[in-house]
Amino acid sequence: MTKRVLLVEDDSSIAIVITAALEAEGYDVDRCDSVAGRDRFLSRADYHILLTDVMLTDGDGIETLNRVREAQPHLPIIILSAQNTLDTAVRASDTGAFEYFPKPFDLEELVRTVTQAIGSAEAASIDAPQDVPQGLPLVGRSAAMQAVYRMITRVLRNDLTVLILGESGTGKELVAEAIHQLGNRRAGPFIAVNTAAIPAELIESELFGHEKGAFTGAVARTMGKFEQASGGTLFLDEIGDMPMQAQTRLLRALQSGRIRRVGGREEITLDCRIVAATNRDLLPMIAAGTFREDLYYRLAVVPIELPPLRERADDIEALSRHFLANAVSEGLPRRQLTPAAASLLSRQPWRGNVRELRNFIYRLALLARDEMVDVAAVEPLLAQADGAQPMRMDDTPSRNPADLSDAVEHWLAVHEPMQGQVYDMALAAFERPLFLNVLGQTSGNQLRAAQILGINRNTLRKRLSDLGISAEDYTSKD
Template sequence: MSKRVLLVEDDASIALVITAALEAEGFTVDRCDSIAGRDRFLAAHAYHLLLTDVMLTDGDGIETIGRVREADPGLPIIILSAQNTLDTAVRASDTGAFEYFPKPFDLEELIRTVTQAIGKAEAIGLDVPQDVPQGLPLVGRSPAMQAVYRMITRVLRNDLTVLILGESGTGKELVAEAIHQLGNRRSGPFIAVNTAAIPGELIESELFGHEKGAFTGAVARSIGKFEQASGGTLFLDEIGDMPMQAQTRLLRALQSGKIRRVGGRDEITLDCRIVAATNRDLLPMIAAGTFREDLYYRLAVVPIELPPLRDRADDIDALSRHFLAKAATEGLPRRQLTQAGADILARQPWRGNVRELRNFIYRLALLARDEVIDSATIEPLLAQGEGGVSARPTESGDISQDMGAAVTNWLAVNAPAPGEVYDAALAAFERPLFRAILSQTGGNQLRAAQILGINRNTLRKRLADLGILPETAVPRD
């Protein structure tokens, strides 16, 4: 007997293509283009699956899915949408839909999913959460981001460990926050810890806590990040930079579900979801013996890979306008971006990813003279780094020649007093240098210090002396 599918789609060309593909696979297809039509068909016939668009001629298809669920709780539902945002993906997931397909979609994959959904109807019927937060700062409708949204919706109703992979500046912490705020543990705390920023000798104390007298300076009991995250989510950022000894203890904690404070005897049962992230390729590190293979597989139960901005250039326009609007809410002047300006931004490499773009947009909002930002405003800032030092190398690539010319020009313009030349010049050229290196590393101070060949504490002190505050100058992952 042929399986019967109800297709609700107000785009006649899309409906025709889907119908033809389904009928070619032996399905019987009924079609309509509205919520009212859907309800009439469902009242008159029994269906094996509902395939519905979101924005229909008479309203939002997702908002009325509840009526369908009340009438037939076991009916598999697949949702299609051109409103390709994380909010739409989450709303689709909240209905208990078997799958969500952003438009444009792969027709063969859609047909395979229809077959799977009908064969696994018992796999649906998830509880619908209440008070889902809106306005999460994940922006983009590119196919690469649609894949991320779909992965996020798959982990919201469980506590599986998630490993977020991606270059610095791609938004890993924002994804972790989205998983927390939209998931089962959203009423609990979200505790983020940058494992690369904690000295190796202190990382166990930071994660697991310590008892009074456990070591010199432990004058009182300290509750670690695992306990602080009880009932919520613990986000372990830069997990690839965690020392090997701490990796071993972390693995033991994840395997047993229990921890023991440093210097303590009692075991404490864990009650938090673990989300980890790294900008490093862990597989070569495993081969080199610098990252534990068993810890990798314990963390990567569900891997989510964030695309670099160069692989989602279609999102740069939306991201730029989003950051301009956000900058205005934070006290910077309100600006508007012309399409010509957006096109220039979309052509840039943005090696620092979304973080670099965000910093540049905030700088535009601050420095632009007019409310409307066009190519005439953007191009000079792209061509020049802070302090008038060119951000682009000469054709010769001779950095000493470039810097020599820049120093000569700087001295002529600024004319510092005798005895102040060295300190003033050093500060003037360290500032753009450090900003450039931080941009290149996506704000990772450890990597920046390695590139510069200086101690990380030295770099941190110079950043403070120069008034460069990474937590404000460089957005988080």
Template sequence: MKGAILLVEDDAAIATVVRAALEDEGFAVDCSDSIAGRDRLLRTRVYAAMLTDVVLADGDGIASLSAVQAAHPHLPIIVLSAQNTLDTAIRAADISAFEYFPKPFDLEELVRAVVQAVGARNVAADPQGEGTHGALPLVGRSHAMQGVYRMIARVLRNDLTVLILGESGTGKELVAEAIHQFGHRKTGPFVAVNAAAIPHDLIESELFGHERGAFTGAHAQAIGKFEQANGGTLFLDEIGDMPAAAQTRLLRTLQSGRIRRVGGRHEIAVDVRILAATNRDLAPMIAAGTFREDLFYRLNVVPIELPPLRERVDDIAALTHHFLEQAAADGLPRRRIDDAAIRALEQRPWRGNVRELRNAAYRLALMARKDAIDADTVHAVLGRPEPAGTAPEASFAQAVEAWLRAAAPPDGTLYGAATAALERPLFSRVLERTGGNQVQAARMLGINRNTLRKRLTELGIDPDGAAARR
């Protein structure tokens, strides 16, 4: 027996599945559906780890953990939650939870986390209390956003450099602001600079400052962004647009923790956390020699990739309500929106991502002729979306129909045959896109890396062969 696990979960179905998986792994599992039951069990047995839901019938599973941690300082705690928001991930980090799993979760991944937690029992907890985080800038509970929330929570208590990736309008600066606002540097300054918005001949002065007389027009000493951010966070947006000379100076600063103003003679020590972001694919830029490979590795310590809105359609309703409330706070008419209007919004392509949706919500608030926004209002104000036949979902449905007509499998085998028929070209194409990198492919697919590796073996797909077709 590997040890005893305490599972605090009021959903009987989830508790049954998790208990069976942990017992198969060799653990003894005790279950409770309440805080009171949890506390009784903790008094009767020593546990190697505890898994707890957040919302329980008799209280908040996280808020009630301070007493548990005081009495059991080396007990690893894994938080499970259907309250899939950034606030929940941060609260789990606040109580130094070993891991946080939003529901629904990957059962294999959960079991691995429990095994790791039991092996790391010597890591002492550092409870911080419940905390009050107020209104959060990131909205959405889709599966695609849960990985983002978890990564944000993991980098709050360290100074690791983070590279935030994503299309324009996905909210990269909001992620940077959240890391600063909820991290241990929150009392220091947050300074943002957009590399694409600064003329190339001025960017070094903007970042590092300059001395009087350093160049024509430098009539006085100027303090750069690094010095302005000292003790806090410097957010370098659109890092892919930074010119080569500035890349070299930035790399030197990241390596040494010191800067020299343009025209200056002395180096100045700076204590700054670096967050960077780009909407560009840096790999071909590195291959072309326009972006330094060594700088990329310095920046890409922890990558956080923001999904485009088309991959988190489930969040459109929550985002729209949020933006309509913002519009009312900004002086526009307060509007309600019905379900049909939400469905109309979900069918749009949103090439401008969350930023485009925000602008659309403000326009709807302004232009709607009645308090409740309906589908007709959406179409009248925003126009009709592209014909349904051009949407990826429609194309896929047509492909499935054609496949069924051409080779319908015998009864009882449809699901397996359809899954294999979908997975083979899907996995091959994704591996081509990632150059055979299975970690990136699993992230793009939204599945566990071990699951991907297993399916590739079962389907007879060679990752290296797929990459070679790129």
């Protein structure tokens, strides 16, 4: 029997191409361009699958799918959309759609997916969650981010362990938060722990808790992160830096589904989803014997790889405008980018990824003199960030102090003062050239540089990491 397809698409050129491809495979295709047309076709005939765009001539193709689900709960649905955001991907997933295709898409893959959907024994609907949080934290419509969104939607209705991979500053914790906020465990707590920041001798107590008297200083029973995350999600960041002994205990906990507090005898059943993340390449570490292979496969049930910002340059302008809007909500002056300024930002390498871009945009919001920010305002800050104009110890800052004074005066005149805000933003604007200069003068000796700056060596290391400064930035290139 010929399989019948209903295609709802308001772009006639796309509709023609899809129809031709499906008919070439032997499908019988009916086509319309509106919600009303879709409902008429569905009321008159039975179809094996529905392909629908989101933005139609008379309404939202997703919002009106409830009527289709009520009438035909097992009809497979494929959603097509040019509104390529995480919100759209999640909404598509919430309808129980068999698949979501952001435009532009691979036509051959679409045809294969139609065949798979029709051949599926059951394409049952998934109840849409209630109270889905608004203002999702991920921004970007590039093809690379579409792949991330699609992976996120695949893990929302289960508790599979997820391993998020990506360079520092790409937004791994934001992905973990999105999985939690949009998933089955959103009513529970989201507990994040940076495993690299916990001393090796304390990491087991931090994760599993301890009993009173288990060690010196254990004056009371304390719940670990696993217990604190009960009913919700435990996010283990920088998992690649976890000591080997702690890896062994973590593996045992994941395998058994139970933990035991340090110094305790009672076994506690785990009730949390595990999401881990790392900026390290774990496979060479496995080969070197510094990361357990069995733990890797236990964590990487569903790997999600976040692209560096240089591989999603199309998203830089949207991210910049997003951060400018956030800066206003945090008390900074309202700024807008000219097209030329936005284009200039999109051509930068952003070695520190989204984190570096965010910090730069906040500095720009504070230090730019006009609401409309043009190339002339962006270039000096970019040069400063790149270390093109390093500041000598006897130099004044490259920005005119009077200009900075004007910016601060404007901010204070327009906004209620927020303690520490001006200081933090101004400090961020001048830290990088200062650190580069001092490290250059000390030939990269961080201990000596920390002594000159009057800060702890570990503090210096952390700030260098936050600012995306590597040894290549301050060592001689002669």
